Amino acid sequence: MEPVLLRARGVADSRSLAAYLAAGGYEGWKKALGMGPDAVTKEVLDSELRGRGGAGFPTGRKWSFVPKDHPGPRYLVCNADESEPGTFKDREIIEYDPHQVVEGVAIAAFAIKANTAYIYIRGEFVRWARILEDAIAEARQRGFLGKNVMGSGFDLDIWVHRGAGAYICGEETALLESIEGKRGFPRLKPPFPAVVGVFGQPTVINNVETLACVPHIIVRGAAWFAAIGRPKNTGPKLFCVSGHVNRPGVYELPLGVTFREIIEEHAGGIRGGRKLKAFFPGGSSAPVLTADEVDTGADFDACAAAGTMLGSGGVIVFDDTVDMVEVADNVAHFYAHESCGQCTPCREGSDWCMDILDRLVAGHGQAADPDTLLRICRFSSAGMTICPLGDAFALPISSIVNKYRAEFEHRIASATPLPQKKQPVLPWAGPRPGFGI
Amino acid sequence: MPKLTIDGHEVEVAAGTNLIEAARAAGVAIPYFCYHPYLTVVGQCRICMVEIAGQPRLALGCATPAADGMVVKVESSERAREAREAVMEFLLANHPLDCPVCDQAGECLLQDHSMREQAATFATHMLETRRTFPGYERRLIGPHVVQNQNRCIHCSRCIRFTREISGTAALTYKSRGNSTFIDTFDGSAFDDPMSACAADVCPVGALTVREVRFRKRAWKLRSTPSVCPGCSIGCNVFIDHHERVVYRFTPRENPAINATWLCDHGRFLAESLNEQAYLDPQHRSGGLAVRVGWGEALAGIAAEIRSAGALRVVASANLSNEELFLARELFGRHFKGEIAVPVAPGEPRKMRNGRGEWLHATDPHPNSTGARRLGLAVVDGEGLSRFLYGGAGLTLILDAGAHPFLASPEALQLLRVGTTIVWARREHPAAHAATWLLPTPSLAGNEGTFTSSTGAVQRFAEAFAAPGSVHRTATGAMSPTCPTIASPWGPPGEARPLWVVLTALARALGVAALDLASPADVFAAMVRKDKAFAGLTWETLGGRQPHESFRERQHVG
Numbered sequence: 001m002e003p004v005l006l007r008a009r010g011v012a013d014s015r016s017l018a019a020y021l022a023a024g025g026y027e028g029w030k031k032a033l034g035m036g037p038d039a040v041t042k043e044v045l046d047s048e049l050r051g052r053g054g055a056g057f058p059t060g061r062k063w064s065f066v067p068k069d070h071p072g073p074r075y076l077v078c079n080a081d082e083s084e085p086g087t088f089k090d091r092e093i094i095e096y097d098p099h100q101v102v103e104g105v106a107i108a109a110f111a112i113k114a115n116t117a118y119i120y121i122r123g124e125f126v127r128w129a130r131i132l133e134d135a136i137a138e139a140r141q142r143g144f145l146g147k148n149v150m151g152s153g154f155d156l157d158i159w160v161h162r163g164a165g166a167y168i169c170g171e172e173t174a175l176l177e178s179i180e181g182k183r184g185f186p187r188l189k190p191p192f193p194a195v196v197g198v199f200g201q202p203t204v205i206n207n208v209e210t211l212a213c214v215p216h217i218i219v220r221g222a223a224w225f226a227a228i229g230r231p232k233n234t235g236p237k238l239f240c241v242s243g244h245v246n247r248p249g250v251y252e253l254p255l256g257v258t259f260r261e262i263i264e265e266h267a268g269g270i271r272g273g274r275k276l277k278a279f280f281p282g283g284s285s286a287p288v289l290t291a292d293e294v295d296t297g298a299d300f301d302a303c304a305a306a307g308t309m310l311g312s313g314g315v316i317v318f319d320d321t322v323d324m325v326e327v328a329d330n331v332a333h334f335y336a337h338e339s340c341g342q343c344t345p346c347r348e349g350s351d352w353c354m355d356i357l358d359r360l361v362a363g364h365g366q367a368a369d370p371d372t373l374l375r376i377c378r379f380s381s382a383g384m385t386i387c388p389l390g391d392a393f394a395l396p397i398s399s400i401v402n403k404y405r406a407e408f409e410h411r412i413a414s415a416t417p418l419p420q421k422k423q424p425v426l427p428w429a430g431p432r433p434g435f436g437i
Numbered sequence: 438m439p440k441l442t443i444d445g446h447e448v449e450v451a452a453g454t455n456l457i458e459a460a461r462a463a464g465v466a467i468p469y470f471c472y473h474p475y476l477t478v479v480g481q482c483r484i485c486m487v488e489i490a491g492q493p494r495l496a497l498g499c500a501t502p503a504a505d506g507m508v509v510k511v512e513s514s515e516r517a518r519e520a521r522e523a524v525m526e527f528l529l530a531n532h533p534l535d536c537p538v539c540d541q542a543g544e545c546l547l548q549d550h551s552m553r554e555q556a557a558t559f560a561t562h563m564l565e566t567r568r569t570f571p572g573y574e575r576r577l578i579g580p581h582v583v584q585n586q587n588r589c590i591h592c593s594r595c596i597r598f599t600r601e602i603s604g605t606a607a608l609t610y611k612s613r614g615n616s617t618f619i620d621t622f623d624g625s626a627f628d629d630p631m632s633a634c635a636a637d638v639c640p641v642g643a644l645t646v647r648e649v650r651f652r653k654r655a656w657k658l659r660s661t662p663s664v665c666p667g668c669s670i671g672c673n674v675f676i677d678h679h680e681r682v683v684y685r686f687t688p689r690e691n692p693a694i695n696a697t698w699l700c701d702h703g704r705f706l707a708e709s710l711n712e713q714a715y716l717d718p719q720h721r722s723g724g725l726a727v728r729v730g731w732g733e734a735l736a737g738i739a740a741e742i743r744s745a746g747a748l749r750v751v752a753s754a755n756l757s758n759e760e761l762f763l764a765r766e767l768f769g770r771h772f773k774g775e776i777a778v779p780v781a782p783g784e785p786r787k788m789r790n791g792r793g794e795w796l797h798a799t800d801p802h803p804n805s806t807g808a809r810r811l812g813l814a815v816v817d818g819e820g821l822s823r824f825l826y827g828g829a830g831l832t833l834i835l836d837a838g839a840h841p842f843l844a845s846p847e848a849l850q851l852l853r854v855g856t857t858i859v860w861a862r863r864e865h866p867a868a869h870a871a872t873w874l875l876p877t878p879s880l881a882g883n884e885g886t887f888t889s890s891t892g893a894v895q896r897f898a899e900a901f902a903a904p905g906s907v908h909r910t911a912t913g914a915m916s917p918t919c920p921t922i923a924s925p926w927g928p929p930g931e932a933r934p935l936w937v938v939l940t941a942l943a944r945a946l947g948v949a950a951l952d953l954a955s956p957a958d959v960f961a962a963m964v965r966k967d968k969a970f971a972g973l974t975w976e977t978l979g980g981r982q983p984h985e986s987f988r989e990r991q992h993v994g
Contacts, residue, residue, distance in 0.1 A: 166613070183609075183610060188478065188479060188480045188497075188500055336614060336615065337613075337614060338613075338614065339613070339614040339615065340613060340614065341591060341610065341612075341613055341614045341615065341616075341617030342479075342481050342591070342593075343480070343481045343482070343483055344481070344482055344483045344484075344524050344527050344528055344590075344591070345483055345523070345524065345527055347527075347591065347614060347615055347617070348527035348528070348530055348531060348615065349527060350614065350615070351568070351614065351615035352527075352530060352563070352565065355565035355566075356564075356565065359564075359565070366562075366564065368562050369562075371562075372562040375523070375562075378523075379519075379520060379523035379524070379527070382494060383494035383495055384483060384486075384495070384520060384523075384524075385483070386480060386481070418564065
């Protein structure tokens with residue numbers, strides 16, 4: 001397909017406003033201002049655009065949840081806290097086409113009548129935060145942002161807010177807390193952000209890629225967008241292919257292509273002529289798929305039917321040299337480190353999983369370990385936690401245990417007993433910690 | 438008013454009530470650790486999981502409002518029971534399980550829940566090394582609060598307390614995930630005027646109160662409903678005592694006054710209740726004080742009053758309404774004496790009630806409002822001085838601690854001029870100027886009502902009769918270094934509450950109308966006589982009314 005979101009990749013000086021305007025930039029913003037907020041929302045609703053951040057919630061419906069009669073301010077937040085392992089699509093968009101994001105933010109803010117928008121970008125993205133700030137300054141200078149945009153009477157300010165390095169702040173309510181200057185703890189829902197969001201006001205949070213689609217929908221129409229992909233899974237999608245492939249990278253493909261096509265055709269197949277063993281279809285928090293499931297369609301509904309999720313589109317590919325126990329251990333390490341520590345199952349469960357998997361990898365597995373892992377995962381997911389981070393570690397680990405149990409059994413069969421811990425000799429002669437009273 | 442069914446019990450609750458409170462009303466206990474009725478709901482501990490018919494996922498008891506027609510399963514749901522058991526396993530996996538040496542044992546929500554609900558055959562596959570916080574096991578984080586981070590279950594009640602109630606935002610989480618721990622925001626001392634409440638709301642032994650820990654096991658303590666004597670706000674407390682020794686105050690729920698809070702000033706008055714310097718009535722003649730019996734003392738005092746030319750009574754804003762009423766009727770009406778109620782200046786105090794409003798007070802006495810309502814003359818230090826200069830004759834000091842002026846050399850000189858009768862509990866200079874010295878017990882040995890600054894008439898109950906002197910060190914009655922820790926109390930003394938003495942005097946003086954048998958009878962007489970108390974009945978004033986021990990222990994213990 002013709003590139004849409006990545007059309008600027010390869011164009012000289014593509015970040016500049018001039019290049020963006022030459023490619024037909026800000027036409028959608030001008031058109032949207034003429035259409036009015038409700039018509040814009042209607043157009044996005046008709047396009048069947050679904051959120052690209054991971055959950056795949058219809059974007060137009062999310063916008064329509066903002067109370068119509070709310071007297072105070074509303075906010076639009078663009079989630080650029082791209083922290084999911086194996087995901088690097090938003091960075092690509094910002095790198096080559098930051099104005100596309102700015103225009104998308106502007107149109108979305110107009111649709112929900114928000115005069116202030118935040119772009120929350122992960123702290124490590126220093127370069128891309130600067131790119132966005134430069135783009136916003138350029139757009140403001142041209143009158144695309146600021147007071148009374150292009151004589152429409154609509155005011156809009158966009159602020160770039162840098163995170164401080166926590167994965168959890170990509171979760172929408174933790175992100176709102178972080179913007180408010182608080183610790184990144186996800187909030188209990190309901191109330192949902194569309195009703196009580198940042199600073200207690202209605203707030204819509206959309207992913208960078210979602211918002212980048214919006215100008216194209218406005219310019220070319222909902223029907224054009226809906227024609228790409230499959231019914232209810234429309235539009236182009238960026239797939240971030242990483243791992244044991246010949247050509248890792250970001251590929252823009254219509255939703256609904258198979259993972260086989262992504263891995264074999266676009267990413268050039270498995271490195272060194274080896275065989276595919278498994279892959280994460282949408283970042284490390286999606287349940288793993290085996291080589292037999294490679295013909296699954298890469299869209300929201302097909303993935304859900306296969307018991308996994310499209311997530312952020314971060315396809316992490318493993319060849320047959322990979323030990324899946326170590327994959328699980330790697331995943332557990334990440335989530336144990338990133339658990340916010342707020343609610344019990346995730347705080348205790350993620351760490352416990354990590355300890356068990358560390359022990360397994362160290363060669364001291366026990367017969368009960370796979371079942372213990374499954375039990376921990378079962379009670380850390382499906383509504384047991386405030387935010388989806390519980391599911392994010394529980395689902396991939398339990399899927400690995402279920403699908404590659406033989407590898408666990410094999411390790412356990414050759415395991416050595418856990419070495420006895422050294423007991424301190426009493427009375428304790430070492431330094432006394434703390435003040436002691 | 439939504440009507441719902443919880444484990445087969447139908448119950449109707451106010452709109453907006455959450456399932457925990459609705460279940461309580463239905464007689465079903467939903468366990469919880471992080472929920473507190475006066476703090477925001479955060480849903481962190483996940484132990485209050487219940488099943489709601491028609492919903493695929495389990496719901497949180499704390500965050501789900503009751504809805505009409507809802508069918509909730511708590512004990513009867515296998516799914517919810519399993520989930521709660523899993524949450525317990527998560528919480529206990531890293532808990533030190535040091536209950537035998539933990540001072541919270543006996544009033545620990547985690548322990549209670551484990552005892553009540555966990556199967557005896559419960560087993561875990563936890564083989565990993567338990568999480569510890571070296572250096573944070575015994576840390577004095579402020580003047581009153583000791584932290585043991587190893588026991589913390591991360592419920593955030595203490596953090597929310599400092600943010601939402603005391604307003605200092607002193608406590609916070611530090612670090613992340615499994616290594617999250619509680620600390621003061623910038624590492625400075627946890628110096629909060631209500632700091633011990635953070636230990637109160639702590640469901641486990643992670644925060645304990647320095648002054649109380651390891652003095653008495655929680656299950657040995659008996660709780661008597663009472664009112665804090667620290668200022669005129671009148672916070673409701675329990676006096677926790679054992680074998681005639683007061684160990685602590687704990688807040689008693691009252692949404693209109695102190696919700697479930699108590700300031701450190703009031704809380705740590707508890708220990709002073711053990712001071713009992715005078716055990717027997719004394720008669721001083723010729724400079725020599727002689728211990729006498731109550732019979733002799735009452736007869737002697739009655740004779741003094743009958744023969745007195747001029748009678749002046751220094752009452753006190755620390756006395757109960759009943760005692761002030763008896764003094765007014767007996768000394769003011771029948772013997773035409775003058776009565777003054779001195780009120781001392783005090784430190785500013787504040788307390789947040791259940792609606793989140795601050796109540797303020799600068800009056801250090803629990804009952805000056807009562808004295809005003811009874812029409813007694815309230816005077817300041819200068820007024821008291823003028824009152825004592827008013828002339829010789831017989832002076833009655835109903836409470837030596839009524840005003841600091843009474844301990845001044847000037848006052849003592851004035852008291853030595855005539856005949857003086859002093860009621861006292863703590864060591865006081867006026868006792869040396871007294872012809873008759875009569876011992877009174879502390880608040881714990883008395884019964885009556887106080888009128889708070891907001892006008893609430895509140896009962897306090899008698900914790901124990903016949904207080905004895907408590908063996909003490911310089912730091913207090915129950916100091917761990919106390920040499921007589923095995924028996925901190927001495928033989929019971931002869932201290933009698935003032936109302937007992939006044940009614941007995943009334944009998945001795947032939948005033949039959951005031952010869953009443955109990956504070957309840959005095960109160961009834963007061964209700965008949967005084968418009969300010971009209972319509973009140975003793976039984977409805979709180980105090981000994983039956984209370985749900987479960988609820989109170991959950992919030993304040």
